[in-house]
Amino acid sequence: MLGAILSGDFPRSRVLTVVLLAIFVGLAITPFAIPGAAAINTAAKICYFIVLVVSYDLLLGYTGIVSFAHAMFFGIGGYGVGLSLYALGPTWPVILLGLAIGLVVAIVLALLIGLLSLRVKAIFFAMITLAVASAFAILATQFNEFTGGEDGRSFRVPEMLRPGYRLFDGEVFGTAITGRLLTYYLVFVSAVLLFLVALRIVNSPFGRVLQAIRENPMRAEALGYRVVYYRTMANCLAAAMAVCAGAMSALWLRYTGPDTTLSFAIMLDILLMVVIGGMGTMYGAVVGATLFIVAQNYLQRLMGIAAAATEGIPILPKLLHPDRWLLFLGVLFVLSVYFFPTGIIGKLRGSNKA
Amino acid sequence: MSAPVLETRDLTIRFGGHVAVDGVSCAFHSGTLTAIVGPNGAGKTTYFNIMSGQLPASSGSVLLDGEDITRVGVSGRAQLGIGRAFQITNLFPHLTVHENVRLAVQAKSGHAANLWTRWSSHTAWIERAEHYLEEVNLAGQRNALAASLSHGGKRRLEVAIMMALEPHVFMFDEPTAGMSVDEVPVILDLIHRLKGHGDKTILLVEHKMDVVRSLADRIVVLHNGRLVADGDPAAVIASPAVQEAYLGRPAGKAAAHG
Numbered sequence: 199m200l201g202a203i204l205s206g207d208f209p210r211s212r213v214l215t216v217v218l219l220a221i222f223v224g225l226a227i228t229p230f231a232i233p234g235a236a237a238i239n240t241a242a243k244i245c246y247f248i249v250l251v252v253s254y255d256l257l258l259g260y261t262g263i264v265s266f267a268h269a270m271f272f273g274i275g276g277y278g279v280g281l282s283l284y285a286l287g288p289t290w291p292v293i294l295l296g297l298a299i300g301l302v303v304a305i306v307l308a309l310l311i312g313l314l315s316l317r318v319k320a321i322f323f324a325m326i327t328l329a330v331a332s333a334f335a336i337l338a339t340q341f342n343e344f345t346g347g348e349d350g351r352s353f354r355v356p357e358m359l360r361p362g363y364r365l366f367d368g369e370v371f372g373t374a375i376t377g378r379l380l381t382y383y384l385v386f387v388s389a390v391l392l393f394l395v396a397l398r399i400v401n402s403p404f405g406r407v408l409q410a411i412r413e414n415p416m417r418a419e420a421l422g423y424r425v426v427y428y429r430t431m432a433n434c435l436a437a438a439m440a441v442c443a444g445a446m447s448a449l450w451l452r453y454t455g456p457d458t459t460l461s462f463a464i465m466l467d468i469l470l471m472v473v474i475g476g477m478g479t480m481y482g483a484v485v486g487a488t489l490f491i492v493a494q495n496y497l498q499r500l501m502g503i504a505a506a507a508t509e510g511i512p513i514l515p516k517l518l519h520p521d522r523w524l525l526f527l528g529v530l531f532v533l534s535v536y537f538f539p540t541g542i543i544g545k546l547r548g549s550n551k552a
Numbered sequence: 553m554s555a556p557v558l559e560t561r562d563l564t565i566r567f568g569g570h571v572a573v574d575g576v577s578c579a580f581h582s583g584t585l586t587a588i589v590g591p592n593g594a595g596k597t598t599y600f601n602i603m604s605g606q607l608p609a610s611s612g613s614v615l616l617d618g619e620d621i622t623r624v625g626v627s628g629r630a631q632l633g634i635g636r637a638f639q640i641t642n643l644f645p646h647l648t649v650h651e652n653v654r655l656a657v658q659a660k661s662g663h664a665a666n667l668w669t670r671w672s673s674h675t676a677w678i679e680r681a682e683h684y685l686e687e688v689n690l691a692g693q694r695n696a697l698a699a700s701l702s703h704g705g706k707r708r709l710e711v712a713i714m715m716a717l718e719p720h721v722f723m724f725d726e727p728t729a730g731m732s733v734d735e736v737p738v739i740l741d742l743i744h745r746l747k748g749h750g751d752k753t754i755l756l757v758e759h760k761m762d763v764v765r766s767l768a769d770r771i772v773v774l775h776n777g778r779l780v781a782d783g784d785p786a787a788v789i790a791s792p793a794v795q796e797a798y799l800g801r802p803a804g805k806a807a808a809h810g
């Protein structure tokens with residue numbers, strides 16, 4: 199039963215199993231366990247970033263494709279749903295329409311990028327995705343009256359998903375069942391389902407070919423696998439999943455804009471999350487995304503406290519200023535790549551065998 | 553004689569000014585093992601590369617069962633039944649030994665691109681892969697990473713991968729090069745058994761003359777990219793063309809080559 203749900207791909211390490219269970223249970227109960235907007239915001243962000251990072255790992259870790267266009271596909275999902283809700287009003291069919299538009303645009307783009315450039319060397323492919331993503335980000339900000347430009351767009355969501363909505367009077371475990379809570383669980387359940395779909399794909403015969411292509415595209419071709427077809431499919435599947443992540447973020451934030459979805463900063467975050475967790479394992483992407491976002495939210499706070507505590511000492515407070523959190527994350531990143539070249543998952547699985 | 557399975561007509565490839573394969577016309581028939589010999593740099597591997605599609609011919613054509621396949625890509629030719637074991641080992645290094653072979657079985661299956669079933673539920677593929685691992689004595693290392701095998705182990709895996717494709721045309725490029733003495737017979741036995749089927753088209757590039765003598769039905773000699781002799785093994789080995797082609801070749805070179 200569990201084997202079927204996880205497509206026979208188990209964590210294969212006791213520590214990892216515990217960590218994954220902790221993440222799952224943590225995300226499932228956050229709204230009830232930790233009061234306040236900060237915790238639920240962090241949890242929701244973890245959910246849609248897990249989908250985003252898992253889909254990116256399908257490309258980078260499984261197929262060996264380096265693409266810088268993943269944040270763009272995330273953005274297409276966010277803008278697709280966001281702009282549709284903004285323009286057509288806050289109803290459920292509009293959400294589906296926005297998602298469908300996003301999916302079509304993303305898959306067509308992924309197909310074009312794939313067919314035009316997956317035949318070329320990896321480095322050129324990476325450059326082309328970078329160029330397309332930059333062009334797209336510029337377009338999105340230039341079409342001011344349509345997209346809201348640099349400011350992005352805030353929009354309303356269906357009644358049921360608004361903070362003011364109550365499913366019923368009264369509370370469950372001391373928590374009112376608000377529209378916010380319903381949105382959270384919509385995002386959470388979508389994340390779980392999409393993760394399981396991704397796990398299914400990488401453990402299918404198709405997914406195995408992707409790994410073969412990562413290892414040795416020439417030999418894969420010599421076995422009779424049309425590498426261009428498989429790479430293009432992987433590109434389209436990853437793009438479609440990124441669109442779903444974008445749609446989830448739009449519903450949660452009730453806002454879509456260049457900085458939250460399209461920016462190169464997001465692309466870098468995705469890359470870091472995949473590498474920290476361990477490339478080529480879906481579970482690694484989950485751990486990487488969770489760790490990174492928790493660090494992003496709480497490292498800054500921790501640093502704020504540290505900066506205040508070291509007030510008066512010369513350089514330290516400046517160094518510990520919350521704005522420098524990325525510097526520390528960078529140091530952590532370098533250390534983790536140095537000590538766990540196969541990511542956290544590789545480390546956990548390796549130590550399990552010993 | 554029956555119609556040829558694989559045939560090249562006036563096949564030529566140029567690298568800049570250098571003509572590596574020069575107007576080679578040759579036909580290969582089923583049930584025949586053809587050894588292709590010639591000194592280092594003669595163009596044997598390059599000839600293979602044009603036939604299996606890794607390199608495009610500058611001119612001339614390749615035919616499979618009478619159909620022109622000169623413009624067909626590498627994966628297309630593999631699907632049409634041309635199998636290739638490479639001289640320079642060409643594996644999936646960070647996948648297991650078993651997975652390397654299983655991927656070849658899967659490629660043949662017609663359900664290769666299935667997105668939704670679990671790979672592990674296709675037990676027939678797993679068993680077939682197991683079978684081919686046993687054929688090359690690698691079943692005991694099925695769960696090792698391909699990269700961790702010894703040189704000889706990698707060479708045997710290379711052969712197992714081609715066998716698992718179950719092609720019509722088998723192209724062995726120095727399959728025993730660099731193998732230890734106890735590994736060589738495993739591969740030679742396997743080729744011998746393959747020959748025993750009687751309906752396979754087998755091409756074998758090999759430097760070791762004793763191997764060639766014991767396996768070949770026919771010998772083709774390449775020298776400077778040109779076909780200089782073709783025919784019955786005993787006659788070809790005795791011919792002046794072969795004597796000349798191999799003249800000056802250091803005695804130990806063939807065995808040390810790899």
Ligand SMILES: Nc1ncnc2c1ncn2[C@@H]1O[C@H](COP(=O)(O)OP(=O)(O)OP(=O)(O)O)[C@@H](O)[C@H]1O
Pocket residue numbers: 567572590591592593594595596597598599639
């Ligand atoms: N891709 C290439 N670009 C340029 N020259 C090449 C290329 N491939 C092969 N050659 C040249 O073509 C000639 C034939 O090489 P090939 O590898 O076919 O020889 P071979 O008969 O297989 O030799 P060996 O017995 O050493 O394996 C050599 O001079 C080689 O340098």
Ligand SMILES: [Mg+2]
Pocket residue numbers: 596597598639725
């Ligand atoms: Mg060669």
